[in-house]
Amino acid sequence: MTAIAKSIFKQRWIWSYLGMIAVWLATVTFTGGKGGAEIITAALSFATFTVIVGIGQMFVITTGPGNVDLSIPATIALSGAVAMKLMGGDNSMLLIGIAASLACGLAVGLFNYMLIRILRIPPIIATLSSSFLVLSTAISYGRGLKVKPPQLLADFTTMQIMHVPVLAIFVVALAAFMAVVLNRTIYGRSVSAIGQNMRAAALAGINVERIRFRTYVMSAVLASICGFLLAGFSGGASLNMGEEYLLASIAVVVIGGTSVAGGQGNVAGIWGAAIFMFLLVTMLNTFGTSAGIRLIMTGLIIVAIITIAGGDKPQR
Amino acid sequence: MSLINRVVNPKFLRSALPAASFVILLTAIFYLQPRAMSYFGLNLMLQYAVPIALATIAQMFILTVNDLDLSIGPFVGLTASIGATLLADDPALGVLALVACIAAYGALGALVHWRNLPSIVVTLGMSFVWLGIAVLILPTPGGTAPAWIKALMGLKTPWVPFPIIAAAVIAVVVHIVLMRSSYGATLRGAGGNPRAIERAGWSLLKIKIVMYSAAGFFGVLAGLSLIGLTSAADAHIADRYTLYSIAGVILGGGEFVGGRVSPAGAVIGALTLTLTGSFLIFLKISPDWQIGAQGAILIIVLALRALIKRREA
Numbered sequence: 001m002t003a004i005a006k007s008i009f010k011q012r013w014i015w016s017y018l019g020m021i022a023v024w025l026a027t028v029t030f031t032g033g034k035g036g037a038e039i040i041t042a043a044l045s046f047a048t049f050t051v052i053v054g055i056g057q058m059f060v061i062t063t064g065p066g067n068v069d070l071s072i073p074a075t076i077a078l079s080g081a082v083a084m085k086l087m088g089g090d091n092s093m094l095l096i097g098i099a100a101s102l103a104c105g106l107a108v109g110l111f112n113y114m115l116i117r118i119l120r121i122p123p124i125i126a127t128l129s130s131s132f133l134v135l136s137t138a139i140s141y142g143r144g145l146k147v148k149p150p151q152l153l154a155d156f157t158t159m160q161i162m163h164v165p166v167l168a169i170f171v172v173a174l175a176a177f178m179a180v181v182l183n184r185t186i187y188g189r190s191v192s193a194i195g196q197n198m199r200a201a202a203l204a205g206i207n208v209e210r211i212r213f214r215t216y217v218m219s220a221v222l223a224s225i226c227g228f229l230l231a232g233f234s235g236g237a238s239l240n241m242g243e244e245y246l247l248a249s250i251a252v253v254v255i256g257g258t259s260v261a262g263g264q265g266n267v268a269g270i271w272g273a274a275i276f277m278f279l280l281v282t283m284l285n286t287f288g289t290s291a292g293i294r295l296i297m298t299g300l301i302i303v304a305i306i307t308i309a310g311g312d313k314p315q316r
Numbered sequence: 317m318s319l320i321n322r323v324v325n326p327k328f329l330r331s332a333l334p335a336a337s338f339v340i341l342l343t344a345i346f347y348l349q350p351r352a353m354s355y356f357g358l359n360l361m362l363q364y365a366v367p368i369a370l371a372t373i374a375q376m377f378i379l380t381v382n383d384l385d386l387s388i389g390p391f392v393g394l395t396a397s398i399g400a401t402l403l404a405d406d407p408a409l410g411v412l413a414l415v416a417c418i419a420a421y422g423a424l425g426a427l428v429h430w431r432n433l434p435s436i437v438v439t440l441g442m443s444f445v446w447l448g449i450a451v452l453i454l455p456t457p458g459g460t461a462p463a464w465i466k467a468l469m470g471l472k473t474p475w476v477p478f479p480i481i482a483a484a485v486i487a488v489v490v491h492i493v494l495m496r497s498s499y500g501a502t503l504r505g506a507g508g509n510p511r512a513i514e515r516a517g518w519s520l521l522k523i524k525i526v527m528y529s530a531a532g533f534f535g536v537l538a539g540l541s542l543i544g545l546t547s548a549a550d551a552h553i554a555d556r557y558t559l560y561s562i563a564g565v566i567l568g569g570g571e572f573v574g575g576r577v578s579p580a581g582a583v584i585g586a587l588t589l590t591l592t593g594s595f596l597i598f599l600k601i602s603p604d605w606q607i608g609a610q611g612a613i614l615i616i617v618l619a620l621r622a623l624i625k626r627r628e629a
Contacts, residue, residue: 125572247444296445299442307431
């Protein structure tokens with residue numbers, strides 16, 4: 001029994017779930033047991049979007065130090081704006097909207113990787129400068145945008161079965177699939193290998209550049225899917241709807257037990273961390289704290305968690 | 317012959333790139349709008365270069381030790397909010413609050429070093445903390461900047477507009493301290509080869525604290541100079557400064573790792589960035605494209621640098 005407990009607590013992702021439960025208990029105790037189930041439903045709905053981009057960010061971060069995708073918010077904004085405008089609220093245009101949204105993600109991912117590869121600049125700067133361009137495109141394209149999403153999309157993104165959001169079920173499946181990809185496929189193992197030691201991975205015959213290429217494209221495509229669904233969920237695209245996902249995508253990866261130094265990814269923890277983040281804000285809301293205190297607490301908790309988890313010793 | 321050699325020398329090209337991009341942009345503006353070529357025109361176009369340059373220098377200190385600060389924008393917003401409220405109402409308390417801000421930055425440096433933390437995550441988290449404190453101090457846009465800051469920022473210097481003089485002073489002071497002093501060389505060395513610096517008996521912990529505190533100090537200056545121009549503050553007043561400051565350092569020839577930075581370049585980078593706004597207005601391009609244009613300039617400069625580097629190799 002203790003052996004099982006020990007091996008469970010060795011898993012770094014377990015902490016995000018423990019945090020999640022603790023915050024939920026604190027909230028429910030405060031409200032006297034009222035609204036406990038509703039809070040979970042809401043948490044599942046909102047965490048879904050964070051998980052989608054979190055998975056992409058996790059793969060990027062796992063490819064090693066210095067790898068991070070800062071263009072996620074801009075991609076979300078662009079994908080949402082383009083898809084909503086093209087579909088114009090028409091159900092029959094749904095497939096075209098999905099295709100356009102995926103094309104946005106593909107284009108951003110290709111562009112990001114091209115900058116990293118051809119200009120040989122650090123990914124942070126590459127994704128940052130491309131996000132400037134992408135955001136400007138979104139702003140210019142989506143100016144005065146007030147298009148409602150097609151009814152089908154709005155219904156799908158907000159549908160619930162027995163208080164469980166359908167979208168969340170799909171994204172749990174996506175997470176499970178991605179966990180298999182990370183741990184059981186050549187691609188996933190290569191991502192981890194590159195993150196642990198790029199030179200050794202290259203010498204072992206891994207095509208480092210191809211793996212990095214796929215990873216950045218995947219992150220951008222996941223961001224574009226997130227933008228598409230988020231626009232459907234919130235009744236239309238807005239240009240700043242991606243903003244909060246810069247911190248959120250990185251935070252859920254870190255809190256979820258993925259090593260920031262790379263080489264050690266974790267998918268399960270992303271879900272726990274995303275729900276934890278949402279519940280944290282909900283808890284502070286129910287406690288009646290002001291917006292300022294909420295921001296301070298969110299920031300401090302992220303810093304505290306990364307401090308406790310600690311950075312990894314450089315593997316050289 | 318030797319002159320030509322020296323000019324096409326990659327090393328020279330590299331260090332001339334920031335100034336060249338600034339001059340090209342300025343020439344383009346003068347060509348589009350000759351009236352900009354005046355004391356008044358330059359003053360107007362470069363007004364906001366002072367806070368941006370100061371924030372860029374702050375970012376440069378962090379980049380020197382191989383870290384990245386994603387919280388400098390909200391931090392400048394916080395110091396601006398303190399400047400327009402506490403500092404104006406109760407100078408002693410205001411100064412104390414600003415000193416506490418700098419000390420907090422120093423403590424962050426210590427934390428990052430002590431736990432070997434990724435600065436991106438720590439500063440991203442801190443950006444929420446700074447914003448939260450700023451919102452508590454100044455829930456709605458407002459406040460008033462102290463009169464002396466307004467007077468300083470509105471200074472009408474003879475011949476050369478104030479922003480240019482201020483930028484030059486910032487560049488020279490930081491250059492002397494970081495590039496010419498022996499401790500400055502140690503500080504940069506901590507970015508180039510931390511292990512060697514440590515073996516030589518320097519405390520890396522102390523170096524991180526010094527660099528982060530210096531960044532905090534320049535962040536405070538950026539916030540104060542900003543409210544000197546706007547005369548009121550807002551918690552979100554400087555949200556874009558995070559991006560500006562990183563872009564400024566890179567435009568100015570700074571490298572991401574290895575302690576290879578240039579204070580003069582960073583200031584010129586900040587000036588270039590400030591000019592892009594005016595450039596777009598004169599080109600009659602919608603302000604929607606302003607950040608896009610800044611991204612494009614960043615990419616072009618980096619592409620040029622990659623070209624030069626290939627010849628260096």
